[in-house]
Amino acid sequence: MRTRLSTEQRREQLLAIGAGLFAARPHDEVRIEEVAEIAQVSRGLLYHYFPTKKEFFAEILRTHRDRLLAMSEPDPSLPVAEQLRLGLDVYLEFARTHPDGYRIVHRSADDADREIREICAEGVYANAERILAVVGRVREVTPVTRLAVRGWLAFVAALILDWLDEPKISQDELRDLCVRTLFAAVDVAPSAVSGEVREGPHTGI
Known part of the structure; x- marks a missing residue:
């Protein structure tokens, strides 16, 4: 069962996952959709927080x-x-x-x-x-x-x-x-x- 997070907790989770991905691979090789997959959230929710990959980064x-x-x-x-x-x-x-x-x-x-x-x-x-x-x-x-x-x-x-x-x-x-x-x-x-x-x-x- 997926844990429900507050808006701020979810945002922090997504940023932490993104930091790990961008630190491990060149910027161009990271797909923002990967973050949603790892966090087990919908792509729509991710794009609600961060509309573009550039804004996310x-x-x-x-x-x-x-x-x-x-x-x-x-x-x-x-x-x-x-x-x-x-x-x-x-x-x-x-x-x-x-x-x-x-x-x-x-x-x-x-x-x-x-x-x-x-x-x-x-x-x-x-x-x-x-x-x-x-x-x-x-x-x-x-x-x-x-x-x-x-x-x-x-x-x-x-x-x-x-x-x-x-x-x-x-x-x-x-x-x-x-x-x-x-x-x-x-x-x-x-x-x-x-x-x-x-x-x-x-x-x-």
């Missing part, structure tokens, strides 16, 4: 992007280093527990469709602004700093995708690696972070 991206941003919201009352580490802990835990969603979001940044690219770009921009706000507590944010943070985010995304495929180091080791490379990228010495005093550029991290 876009909603999967938005859902995982927004969920990750909400979970990793920084606490400005914490010291800079702790904000960064806790934020990365949440980020990595999300990737570990929602690997399908994470893979989809970070492998869709180069999608040919403009709307899909913009959904991903909005997430990168929001993350970059958060990090820059934290970094701004210990050093001046310049155009170089902004470029460095965006480059670091791309580096971290690639690193996590590799880690999900082959987790050869622990989650804590990966987090510490990401923190060290961020400090190096924005040219901030770890000793400066503990005091949280705005300083000029540093050398020799």
Whole structure:
């Protein structure tokens, strides 16, 4: 006997199934009808929630992007280093527990469709602004700093995708690696972070 789900529960179920399919196969090879078959619902019900395959895929991206941003919201009352580490802990835990969603979001940044690219770009921009706000507590944010943070985010995304495929180091080791490379990228010495005093550029991290 099929379990009756609320509207929101059914929507979440369909999005989760879709995330698994899109993460496992190229976008063009996934039929949206497969989702209805796996969920054991009618195609009509599926299309009631998501009229087109593109809208379905876009909603999967938005859902995982927004969920990750909400979970990793920084606490400005914490010291800079702790904000960064806790934020990365949440980020990595999300990737570990929602690997399908994470893979989809970070492998869709180069999608040919403009709307899909913009959904991903909005997430990168929001993350970059958060990090820059934290970094701004210990050093001046310049155009170089902004470029460095965006480059670091791309580096971290690639690193996590590799880690999900082959987790050869622990989650804590990966987090510490990401923190060290961020400090190096924005040219901030770890000793400066503990005091949280705005300083000029540093050398020799």
